[in-house]
Amino acid sequence: MATSQAKPQTAAKPTKPAAPKNQQAFLFDGTNYKWMIGGLALILIGFALMAGGKSPDPHKFLYDEIYSFRRITLAPIVMLIGFGIEVYAIMKKPAEQNLSSKNI
Secondary structure, eight states: OOOOOOOOOOOOOOOOOOOOTTOOOOSSOHHHHHHHHHHHHHHHHHHHHHOOOOOSSTTOOOHHHHTOHIIIIIHHHHHHHHHHHHHHHHHSOOOOOOTTTSOO
8 A cells, every 4th residue: 555645845945036138236325335335445544644654874873753642643543443344334225226217
């Protein structure tokens, strides 16, 4: 006597809605890129603040210029803020746009 065994049913995987044919789906939107550019600008400003301090005489060490507040404290803080903005820009969820409600 043959018995029929029922196969266990698996849950259907949710699918992402497909992007319209004329539009490509991007990972980030415009606001993410603006935040990224702002963070990159702060990182570059921090590097610029660290630059300099060269003595005109190679035999003379300018302690106050090398270890100034700008190079030791301000520049690293500005750079860390820039890196924090970069992390925020990457982790920020892009705003969802409902294309069906827009008049194209």
